Amino acid sequence: MSSGVQWGGQWEHLACGATGEQLWADEDTVFSGHVCGRDGEVTWHAEWHCDECGATGDDLFDDDTVTYSDHNCGHDLEEAA
Numbered sequence: 910m911s912s913g914v915q916w917g918g919q920w921e922h923l924a925c926g927a928t929g930e931q932l933w934a935d936e937d938t939v940f941s942g943h944v945c946g947r948d949g950e951v952t953w954h955a956e957w958h959c960d961e962c963g964a965t966g967d968d969l970f971d972d973d974t975v976t977y978s979d980h981n982c983g984h985d986l987e988e989a990a
């Protein structure tokens with residue numbers, strides 16, 4: 910674990926009205942897995958949260974995107990030996 914950032918968000922496909930939600934780690938690809946054959950993109954509205962310092966943010970992006978919080982937490986605590 911190099912980052913305390915966790916993402917959580919919802920996707921929506923306007924063409925058919927389907928929605929869903931998911932949790933994932935920072936710098937992971939988020940993909941709804943939704944394939945209905947209708948036109949239009951699945952869009953995500955997601956928020957991230959840093960467990961280490963409490964910082965938060967939110968973002969909008971297309972399906973099948975790698976998400977970056979761009980959060981550089983001030984303290985990168987290593988386990989004390």
Ligand SMILES: [Zn+2]
Binds near residue numbers: 922
């Ligand atoms: Zn759909």
Ligand SMILES: [Zn+2]
Binds near residue numbers: 913980981982983
């Ligand atoms: Zn932080």
